[in-house]
Each structure stands twice: as structure tokens, then as C-alpha cells.
Amino acid sequence: MANSTVPTDFDHKTFLENLTKQPGVYQMYDSDGKILYVGKAKNLKNRVSTYFQSSGLPIKTQVLVKRIASIEITVAPSEAEALVLEHNLIKAQKPPFNVLLRDDKSFPYIFLSQGERHPRIAFHRGTKKKKGRYFGPFPNSGAVRESLSFLQKTFGVRQCEDSVYKNRHRPCLLFQIGRCSGPCVDRVSDEDYHADIEQTVMFLEGKNEVLHQQLTAKMEEASESLAFEKAAQIRDRITALRQVQAQQVVEAGHSNLDAIACVSENGVACIHILYVRQGRIMGSKNYLPKDRLAHNEADVLSAFIAHTYIGGTQMELPAALITSHKLNDEEALVEAIMLSSKKAIKITSNVRTYRAKWLAMALEAGRQNLKNHLNNKQTLRQRYEALQEALSLDDMPNTIECFDISHSSGEKTVASCVVFDQNGPCKSDYRRFNIDGITGGDDFAAMEQALSRRYTRVQKEAKALPELLLIDGGKGQLGIAKKVMGELGIDEITLVGVAKGTTRKPGFETLVFEDGREQTIESDNPGLHLIQQVRDEAHRFAITGHKHRRDKSRKTSVLEGIPGIGPKRRRELLKHFGGLQEVMNANVDDLAKVASISKKMAEEVYSALHSE
Known part of the structure; x- marks a missing residue:
């Protein structure tokens, strides 16, 4: 039942x-x-x-x-x-x-002793009474032991008990198999051993870039000496280091801060906050603010922070706010918060290491929650009702279709057709059209071919027509749509052109109708948000289709098709990661660690590699 x-x-x-x-x-x-x-x-x-x-x-x-x-x-x-x-x-x-x-004491940690000639690393669970540093917590003992095994193979720091260490007179089996540097019998100098300790600490703190540079240098040195087997082992170690690095993003340091990220789409903004206290994420909250005057995410964040933090918050005021966008009025906000709360606070968007990871988590959560909100049936229903009213339609449209054109200087033109109903996007009904036989860059001819092919087939297969057809463009593109519909004898579809407007910014679109009249809709109108959502989806679908067609025709390495990535940068990328597959698996932060790759270029490389 x-x-x-x-x-x-x-x-x-x-x-x-x-x-x-x-x-x-x-x-x-x-x-x-x-x-x-x-x-x-x-x-x-x-x-x-x-x-x-x-x-x-x-x-x-x-x-x-x-x-x-x-x-x-x-x-x-x-x-x-x-x-x-x-x-x-x-x-x-x-x-x-x-x-x-469970209580915190039941979570395992990695312990690094202090105050000894040769410090040791070990598994730890329970109260933190011993003198030294504790790294964690880890979710289970298996995760700790896996990390300890990796550290043992990579850095050779001793893990034996003090009683064993003090009574050794000859190297143990771990030294013989290369898993300990043998400090107990002075097989390693104190200087080299403490260098290994420093590298171990950097690994446990997630500061791995220096380690990668050192390992890369050793790999090159081995290659130049024709020690290819050793070079291959170091290469595998670099790959392993990237895969098992234990960056504790959820808990790190002793920070007291709020990580505030703002994302927007189709006229709707979403703010997600992670509340971090003593280096631990204590909670999160999602907001959907309404601000008619905000022009971008930074403006939304400024208004939200002023409303939320001036005069106090529901939680204890943190020492810092880290934001996903740089605010134009940071100094004024800091001063206002200090006057109202009598507490100094710092606002910044320029963060690194684990703070950058917290901010990335907030951004990703904001994107996901905004996506869920936009595709919620209740939200969609409100948008359809608002669209009917804004366009003065007799009936609420059940189906909306939208066309867009994409090409690179006329090369490999692709037209897209996306379909929405009152439940959201109907992706199984999406269609792409490879446009051939026209002058490169002639968007009017491309639109005419796409519309003719689409609705000739719809008529032939006796499928239902949409009630509303959106064309990404102004009077010219709309005129092409009217011509095609007239030739096919279709007169029951409402045609609307969506022009970007003079500012070319979202929220300032101009709608063009068949009778020549033009109309603008308030930027906070849910009906306009629906039009933006459909139009942006058509744009995305056209671009991905064009890139796929273009890259397929070029039949070259995926890295060669990325603007700004020439032979030198390709070599550095492959050298840094050890191969193309590792480059494909890298995230934006990892790509930006390559010497000649800036953060902006890393984002472009990541976008190009994952455009599908």
C-alpha cells in the first residue's frame, strides 16, 4: 500500500x-x-x-x-x-x-608532537591534552589512517611510539622500504627532517602549491638525468597529492566570519550565507531579496548587508564579512556597522585558502537554491500569470518556444529552439539546427532557415504549435518570423521579439510586437523574468551547439581551441598537471595555480573545457 x-x-x-x-x-x-x-x-x-x-x-x-x-x-x-x-x-x-x-571527542584527528628533536605524527582520538598540533576532525578512522599512510610514503616523518624511537639502534623495516627517513638512528639530518615536518604541516593545512613546485622541479631534474622511472614515480606522487590532499574546508583556523554570496538570474537574486564561528560552519541561510534599484550583484549585497548588519544581527556579529563581489561602499558599511554595534568589522572579497573555499561553497549553494526557486511550479505559475497580464494575452500560454542564433564570425552557425510549458523547460523537445548554404554571419537568413525547418516539420507531423513564440532580436528578426509564418499559413501563434534595449542590460529588454508597437516591462515583473529565463536558455543551448560543431570540425586538441592558450601555456598546463585528463579534472582554483594562468583565464579555460 x-x-x-x-x-x-x-x-x-x-x-x-x-x-x-x-x-x-x-x-x-x-x-x-x-x-x-x-x-x-x-x-x-x-x-x-x-x-x-x-x-x-x-x-x-x-x-x-x-x-x-x-x-x-x-x-x-x-x-x-x-x-x-x-x-x-x-x-x-x-x-x-x-x-x-557524537561529541567532538569521538572524531579522530592527526596529531603532530612539538618540543622534540624529531617530532612524530600519529592517530589521535579523545581529549587534546598532549603538547602539539591537531589536524581535523576527520569523519572516520579510515580517513585518518589513509592520510597517515600517504604522509608516511611521501615525507618519511616518523610515526612510531616514543618508547620505540628512543630504544632503536639500527633502522627498522619502515626505513628499509622507504617509509621513514630513519631519524632514530640519525639517517637524516635534523635540518632535512624539520624540512619534512614543514612540508607535512603545509600538506595538512592545504598549502600544497610549494610542494607541487618542489616535486615538479625534482621530476624535471630526474628527467634530465634520464632517470625516467624515478620521474614517473614523482609524477604519480604529484597526481596522488592532488587526489588525497586533506583540505579541511569545513573546519579551518579560528575564523569568526560570515561568507555571503550573491547570484542572480532572470531578474531574481539569491543570497546565501555561511556562518563560520571558530573556524567551524555553524549554519547557513538562504534569502531572496527584492531590490528594484539594484543593477548588479554588488548592489544587492550592499543593500542586504546594510539591512541585516546595521543595528545588529540575529547571530553574534562576526569579525569579518567576506563577499562574493567587491562592494563600492565597503568603507561606509564598515563605519555604519561600527557606529550601530560599537564593534569593528572587516568586509572583503579578496580571500584565499580556506576562506576562498567557504565563499565557493556559499556561491554554489546560492546557485543551486536559486535554480530550485526559478523552477518551482508555484513560481512558474506566477510568472505565466504575470506574462499573460503584461502582454495582454486573452489566454495564458501553455507552451512557449524561443529561437536564437550562434556563430563565431560566421563560422559553423547553429540555431536553437527551446520549449517551455507551465512545468518549466521541456528539454526533450529542444532542437538544434546546423545552418548551411547562407552567407556567413547572416543572422536573418539563419533565422529564416531554422523557423522554416522547425514549423514545416511540426505541420507535417501534426504536432501542437506553441501559443507564444519568442525571437531573440528586434524588428528585423521578428519580420523574418512573420514572413515564415505567413508562407506556412500559421496565424495562431503570438510572435514577440525580445530586443536587449539601449543599455543591453538584463531588465531593460524591449518587446517588439507584430503590429510594430514596442513595450518595456518593469524589471521586477515576474512575466519579464520568465521571458529572460526562456531567452537565456535559448542562448545557452545555441552557444553549446555551436561550440560543439566548431570544435568537431577543427579536430584539434581541446586546449588549442581556447583563446589565449598558445603552445607555451598548453605545455605549462600539461607539465603542471601531468596530462590532459588531469587538466580536465582540475577546478578553477587549481588551474589558476599554473604560473602563466590568471584567475580570469583559468575561468575561461574551465568554461571552455566544460561547456557541454
């Missing part, structure tokens, strides 16, 4: 359709905005889907699901860090449906 678990006020189907498959944490809230449950997942989409299956749910889970009104997610770099974040959130928020988690 099926369980009646699906809540009436939460659109779980649309939410799950747009949910990421990355690891992370999900927080469930009731209709009053109170936290119900916090969970972690290796694959967010697969895990959250289990709560909405038609049968087999325990009674307690059924009660939970019936009360869900909204779900917010925070994407984590790994499942392990998602587990630690889940632990922190449960301790801070005490959700009623969560079981009380």
Missing part, C-alpha cells in the same frame, strides 16, 4: 529534477521556517529522492515528509566534509528529527 507522504505545499518533483548530484548537506524546514531535519549525502539528488518514494518509508519519516515546506542545500567539496558540516549544523540548530550526534 502506498504511503501518503508527499506534502501538499512542497513541489518535490520539480525540486528533485533540478537538484545537483554533488555531495553536500540538506536542511528541511516547515511552513513556519523552523528547522526539521539536517542530513548529508554523497549524492544529494539520490538521497533526497528517497524521502519522496511512494512506499516503504518508516512512520517517523512519513511524519517528517508531511511537514516539509522547503529544503535548502549546501554543496560540499566531498562526502567527508559534508559529514563534518552535518555534525556542526545539528549541534548548532538541534533539529527535532535528528538523533543527537
Whole structure:
């Protein structure tokens, strides 16, 4: 018998359709905005889907699901860090449906002793009474032992007990197999041993760039000496270092800050905050502010910070705010907050290491939550109703189609057609058209060919026509659409051209109608947001189609097709990562660590490699 678990006020189907498959944490809230449950997942989409299956749910889970009104997610770099974040959130928020988690003392750490001639690293669990440094926490003992094994093979720092170390007279088996440098019998100088300790600490703190440079230099030295086997071993070590580096993003340092990220799309902005206290993420919150006067994300952030932090916050005021965009009025905001709270605070967007990782987590969570909001059925319904009113349509359109053209200086032109209904994008109905037989760069001819091919086939197969057809362009493109529809005898479709307007900024679009009249809609109108969403999706679909066609025709390395990446930078990329596959797997931060690759260029390289 099926369980009646699906809540009436939460659109779980649309939410799950747009949910990421990355690891992370999900927080469930009731209709009053109170936290119900916090969970972690290796694959967010697969895990959250289990709560909405038609049968087999325990009674307690059924009660939970019936009360869900909204779900917010925070994407984590790994499942392990998602587990630690889940632990922190449960301790801070005490959700009623969560079981009380273990105490901090039960989490394992890596311990580095201090005050000794030859410090040791070891597994640690329990109270932190010994003199030294503790790195962690780790999600389980297996993660600690895996890291210790890697450190042992890479740096050779001793891990034996002090009693064993003090009573050795000859090297042990670990020295013989290359997993210890033998400090107990002076097989390594104190200077070299402490250099190994420093490198171990840098690894555990996530400061690996210096290590990569040193290993790369050693690899080159081995290659020049024709010691290719040794060079291959060092190359594998570089790859292993990238794969197993234990950057503790969820917990690092002793920072007290709020990481505030803003993302916007189709006229809607989303702000996501991570609350970090004593180096630990204690919670997160999602906001959808409405600001008619804001022109960009920085303006939205400025207004939000002024509203939220001047006069105090619900949480203790942190020492710093790190923002995803540089604010034009940073100094004024800092002064205003200090006058109202009598506490100095720092605002910055220029951050590195673990602070940059926290900000990246907030950005990714903001993107995901905004995507879920935009595709929510209730939101879409409001947008369709607003669009009907704004365009003075007799009936609400059931289906909207939009066309766009993409090419590079006339090369490999591709036209896109995207389809939306009242449930959102209908991706199975999307179509691309490779445009041939026209003068390169003639967008009018390309649009005419795409429309003719699309609606000739629709008529031939007796498929339903859309009620509204959007054309990305002004009077010229709309005139082509009118011509094609006239030739095909189609007169039941409302045609609207979407021109960018004089400023060419989102929110200032000009709508062009068949009778020649033009209309602008207020930037905060949900109907305009729907038009922007459909238009942007057509643009994205056309660009990815064009890039795929262009790259396929060139039949060259994917790196050769990226502007600004010449032979020298290609060599440096391949040399830094050890191969093309490692370059493909690298994120923006990793790419930016290559000497000749700036952050902006790293973003362009990443975008080009993952455009599909």
C-alpha cells in the first residue's frame, strides 16, 4: 500500500529534477521556517529522492515528509566534509528529527608532537591534552589512517611510539622500504627532517602549491638525468597529492566570519550565507531579496548587508564579512556597522585558502537554491500569470518556444529552439539546427532557415504549435518570423521579439510586437523574468551547439581551441598537471595555480573545457 507522504505545499518533483548530484548537506524546514531535519549525502539528488518514494518509508519519516515546506542545500567539496558540516549544523540548530550526534571527542584527528628533536605524527582520538598540533576532525578512522599512510610514503616523518624511537639502534623495516627517513638512528639530518615536518604541516593545512613546485622541479631534474622511472614515480606522487590532499574546508583556523554570496538570474537574486564561528560552519541561510534599484550583484549585497548588519544581527556579529563581489561602499558599511554595534568589522572579497573555499561553497549553494526557486511550479505559475497580464494575452500560454542564433564570425552557425510549458523547460523537445548554404554571419537568413525547418516539420507531423513564440532580436528578426509564418499559413501563434534595449542590460529588454508597437516591462515583473529565463536558455543551448560543431570540425586538441592558450601555456598546463585528463579534472582554483594562468583565464579555460 502506498504511503501518503508527499506534502501538499512542497513541489518535490520539480525540486528533485533540478537538484545537483554533488555531495553536500540538506536542511528541511516547515511552513513556519523552523528547522526539521539536517542530513548529508554523497549524492544529494539520490538521497533526497528517497524521502519522496511512494512506499516503504518508516512512520517517523512519513511524519517528517508531511511537514516539509522547503529544503535548502549546501554543496560540499566531498562526502567527508559534508559529514563534518552535518555534525556542526545539528549541534548548532538541534533539529527535532535528528538523533543527537557524537561529541567532538569521538572524531579522530592527526596529531603532530612539538618540543622534540624529531617530532612524530600519529592517530589521535579523545581529549587534546598532549603538547602539539591537531589536524581535523576527520569523519572516520579510515580517513585518518589513509592520510597517515600517504604522509608516511611521501615525507618519511616518523610515526612510531616514543618508547620505540628512543630504544632503536639500527633502522627498522619502515626505513628499509622507504617509509621513514630513519631519524632514530640519525639517517637524516635534523635540518632535512624539520624540512619534512614543514612540508607535512603545509600538506595538512592545504598549502600544497610549494610542494607541487618542489616535486615538479625534482621530476624535471630526474628527467634530465634520464632517470625516467624515478620521474614517473614523482609524477604519480604529484597526481596522488592532488587526489588525497586533506583540505579541511569545513573546519579551518579560528575564523569568526560570515561568507555571503550573491547570484542572480532572470531578474531574481539569491543570497546565501555561511556562518563560520571558530573556524567551524555553524549554519547557513538562504534569502531572496527584492531590490528594484539594484543593477548588479554588488548592489544587492550592499543593500542586504546594510539591512541585516546595521543595528545588529540575529547571530553574534562576526569579525569579518567576506563577499562574493567587491562592494563600492565597503568603507561606509564598515563605519555604519561600527557606529550601530560599537564593534569593528572587516568586509572583503579578496580571500584565499580556506576562506576562498567557504565563499565557493556559499556561491554554489546560492546557485543551486536559486535554480530550485526559478523552477518551482508555484513560481512558474506566477510568472505565466504575470506574462499573460503584461502582454495582454486573452489566454495564458501553455507552451512557449524561443529561437536564437550562434556563430563565431560566421563560422559553423547553429540555431536553437527551446520549449517551455507551465512545468518549466521541456528539454526533450529542444532542437538544434546546423545552418548551411547562407552567407556567413547572416543572422536573418539563419533565422529564416531554422523557423522554416522547425514549423514545416511540426505541420507535417501534426504536432501542437506553441501559443507564444519568442525571437531573440528586434524588428528585423521578428519580420523574418512573420514572413515564415505567413508562407506556412500559421496565424495562431503570438510572435514577440525580445530586443536587449539601449543599455543591453538584463531588465531593460524591449518587446517588439507584430503590429510594430514596442513595450518595456518593469524589471521586477515576474512575466519579464520568465521571458529572460526562456531567452537565456535559448542562448545557452545555441552557444553549446555551436561550440560543439566548431570544435568537431577543427579536430584539434581541446586546449588549442581556447583563446589565449598558445603552445607555451598548453605545455605549462600539461607539465603542471601531468596530462590532459588531469587538466580536465582540475577546478578553477587549481588551474589558476599554473604560473602563466590568471584567475580570469583559468575561468575561461574551465568554461571552455566544460561547456557541454
